[in-house]
Amino acid sequence: MDLDDLAPRLERAADRVGPEIDRTVQQQGRLLRALIMERASGRPGPNVITGDYRGSWKPEPFGVPVGGGVEVGTREPQGRRLEFGFMNMYDSLGRFYRQPPFPHVDPAVNELEGEWPDPFKAACDRIFGGA
Numbered sequence: 001m002d003l004d005d006l007a008p009r010l011e012r013a014a015d016r017v018g019p020e021i022d023r024t025v026q027q028q029g030r031l032l033r034a035l036i037m038e039r040a041s042g043r044p045g046p047n048v049i050t051g052d053y054r055g056s057w058k059p060e061p062f063g064v065p066v067g068g069g070v071e072v073g074t075r076e077p078q079g080r081r082l083e084f085g086f087m088n089m090y091d092s093l094g095r096f097y098r099q100p101p102f103p104h105v106d107p108a109v110n111e112l113e114g115e116w117p118d119p120f121k122a123a124c125d126r127i128f129g130g131a
């Protein structure tokens with residue numbers, strides 16, 4: 001490697017860091033959404049009645065100084081109750097519930113968690129491989 005070329009190569013690589021990291025984070029957010037939707041398609045997760053709940057899961061991208069972030073979630077009120085259950089409790093209208101948990105988010109996160117390093121290693125290869 002020619003050391004005279006090192007500084008320009010590092011500058012070119014630096015320009016690619018933010019977009020590559022953002023692209024990778026958004027991709028992982030879409031993958032997490034797909035895994036959650038898959039697990040919200042019947043037992044051991046919640047059963048599908050209309051499909052509205054599954055379709056309510058959305059990746060919400062947000063910016064960070066260098067890169068990007070994504071939050072995957074739902075605004076549906078039953079989300080928390082389906083994930084964690086509602087055992088031996090009264091709701092705000094005084095109705096008694098004995099609903100067991102149907103985890104679908106935690107298993108999806110746990111599955112994806114072990115695979116997260118690989119996409120970011122690939123992003124580093126794209127950033128520095130073309131420098």
